[in-house]
Amino acid sequence: MKITYILLLFTILSCAQSKNEFEIYTEFEQKAMLEFKDKEYEKALSNFQKAIDLKPTEDVTIYFYATASALNANELEKAKKLLIASIHNTNASKSYFLNFKEFDNFRNEKMFTEIEKDYEKHISVFYEKLEHPKIYREIDSLVEIDQKVRKNENERNKMAEVDSSNINRLIQITKEYGWQSRGWLILWHQRGTYGQDNYVWNFFKPYIDEQIRKGKMKKSFWTMFEEEKSIIESKEQIYGLYWGQFEQFPIKDIENVDKRRAENGLPPLWYMEKVYGVVL
Template sequence: MKRMLLTTLLVASMAAAVSAQSIGEASALYNAKEYKASGEMYDKALAKGKDNPTDYYNAACSWALAGDNNKALSHLQQAVAKGYINLSHLKQDTDLNSLHQEKRWKTLVQDLEKKVATLEANYNKPLKAQLEQIYKTDQEIRMKIEPVQKEFGPESPQMKALWEEMAKTDEANKKEVVAILEKYGWPGKSMVGPQANSAAFLVIQHSDKETMEKYLPMLREAVAKGEAAKSQLALMEDRVRMNNGQPQLYGSQLRMNAETGQYELYTIEDEVNVDKRRASMDLEPLTDYMKRFGIDYQVPQALSN
């Protein structure tokens, strides 16, 4: 029985890694505007037992853009059934515009509105509103980085002023979030909803070394209870390890190479198995993640005996 159990766990782990790879490929095909191929790749991955509602939602987007409304709506229904609740994003997402005249779309939106209303009845609404405003300020200033850098250059006075503005914003946000954490603990999804929940992570992730280390155990506890995303924990674990000069586990952190002036991966512990760890934390394969930064990367292969 023990050997059978170990074999089963190994097969499950391998299946999760393969599924994560397929999801990453599906996402890359979507980015290349190959929507039908993307939808087909999502279907292959989802057939292997993926339960992440976001994957079903993204599959729906690919199928809607590919012109298959029936498949798109079926995937959306699965996404909602598995816990997708971002109603405002659903309504505003232009990928799904072709579905708006479908009867099933209207029924799905009405059902999700009722579900969200039931969930929000138990939310701490003032805290939710406070954290969503913090989320907005955290993200708005970061959205300015790329256009300012492109127009004026990374060493320009404009970029220097933006970094200074960001530091002030981050410090103000940190004071608010630390006060929230000290009063309520980690504001879980069942308390404030997913976006407000993400705000706490973003602010602490953007803070100083001591603050991250202090509240990392609180995030670990929230993830263990299903109140925060495993992917958030992976990113914070990596950043704390990097700040302490230790190799990262999940490959989420990059650093600037002083000699080349280019970004590169910070050192990874047991790099051969990094995608297995990433899959366990609901992260895409590292090759696909690095493509987001314009870096061609392949996970090293294990040396044969």
């Protein structure tokens, strides 16, 4: 059965004759996740490592699953190197490190105590490697302000003002320094006007579309925005991104949903069920 799963996945993923780095990265990532779920830890480790080699600063979760694969394969030194690299390259949060469930059976290993003790030193290495650390920190401060007005009932009347200020600054930063992935939340809070003719989308839509065409950003970038817009307008999902809400928001034209997902760089729904336990 697991061979069938992998063949089905790569039949869908391999439609395009030429693939950019993000598409190849995604193939390695998804193949590795299937192997991890099948407890083929050495194979999973190999494919996670290939994904990391392609995009070493892309995703902390890939590092953590690679680490878990190494731990299960009894490659402790490799696991330690991957964990440290995850902090140096992705700024892996300490809370994620402490709560990642796939590490639970290995918490008594000395490496976890050592890394936790030196966590701030490892984080400092991440900031030393940044090309524009001030911009990185500024994006964090914009997100912090974004969350503050949403969590404090007494400040929610300032939400529109904060969102406007934040998005204007994000546009300026993007023009000068390129897209900052940590700014996604700021852009997400403009989703109510997604698709409209305004200064936000007149800048970001063509800019990000061009980055996707160049293979510098994932094809799936807009799927969440499109999904939200569809739910608001028709109470239907396009891609099935709202897990657990399939009855409330059914998937339209469900026979072709995996085709739509593949066209936008998403794995098929059966993959989501197998890997993440999504109830279909």
